[in-house]
Amino acid sequence: MAFGWFRSKDARDRSRLIKKDREQLEARARHFLKSYLKADENGKAQFYRVVEDVVLKCQADAGVGQPSTELEDEQVARATSAAALKILLAQENNEANSNATFITDAYATVAIAYHRAAGVYSQDKPMQELGTAAVHLLTMATPYARQRSDS
Amino acid sequence: MTYTIHASKNDQTRVTVRINPATAIDKARVLELLGWQVHVTDSSGHLFTPLDFDRLSSVVCETG
Numbered sequence: 001m002a003f004g005w006f007r008s009k010d011a012r013d014r015s016r017l018i019k020k021d022r023e024q025l026e027a028r029a030r031h032f033l034k035s036y037l038k039a040d041e042n043g044k045a046q047f048y049r050v051v052e053d054v055v056l057k058c059q060a061d062a063g064v065g066q067p068s069t070e071l072e073d074e075q076v077a078r079a080t081s082a083a084a085l086k087i088l089l090a091q092e093n094n095e096a097n098s099n100a101t102f103i104t105d106a107y108a109t110v111a112i113a114y115h116r117a118a119g120v121y122s123q124d125k126p127m128q129e130l131g132t133a134a135v136h137l138l139t140m141a142t143p144y145a146r147q148r149s150d151s
Numbered sequence: 152m153t154y155t156i157h158a159s160k161n162d163q164t165r166v167t168v169r170i171n172p173a174t175a176i177d178k179a180r181v182l183e184l185l186g187w188q189v190h191v192t193d194s195s196g197h198l199f200t201p202l203d204f205d206r207l208s209s210v211v212c213e214t215g
Contacts, residue, residue: 073185076186077184077185139204
């Protein structure tokens with residue numbers, strides 16, 4: 001009985017997050033990922049740079065930047081996604097130019113990637129697919145950033 | 152063919168096996184995003200680092 005209650009609470013929690021993400025993040029992340037696919041090699045490099053910077057800022061804001069054994073993966077992912085959403089909402093009101101919009105869209109993509117990693121979209125196929133694409137982009141940005149810091 | 156995802160972080164290790172290569176890559180990418188060092192091996196003994204995941208995907212698409 002109690003287990004069923006916890007499971008339904010968890011399902012309700014996920015549904016609430018998905019609804020919020022659809023409203024606040026989905027359009028921006030789709031736009032960002034489509035623009036990435038259309039970009040040439042130089043353009044793609046700009047996406048990697050921005051994504052890597054955004055991830056580092058979100059991890060710092062969430063307090064998960066340093067390796068930790070205390071937090072579970074899901075907690076780390078949810079905290080990073082929440083930090084991305086918080087920064088996005090703060091930035092949304094100050095989008096003075098297309099570059100600001102580009103960066104805000106990057107925050108939406110990062111927020112979706114980490115909710116995908118937390119398993120939030122496991123029961124929602126379109127959001128799961130969008131999240132998978134976002135995770136793919138973020139993991140492609142990592143070796144690029146590593147190369148940059150080595151050179 | 153099976154695909155084994157090897158992940159390590161903070162002296163912890165995790166080994167997960169998947170039959171579907173796309174699912175294996177997906178799992179490996181999520182772990183990588185969460186700060187794990189990952190690589191994938193297949194049952195023939197090939198090793199794929201994150202830089203090879205696209206190559207593994209394309210091999211799967213060609214042979215699938």
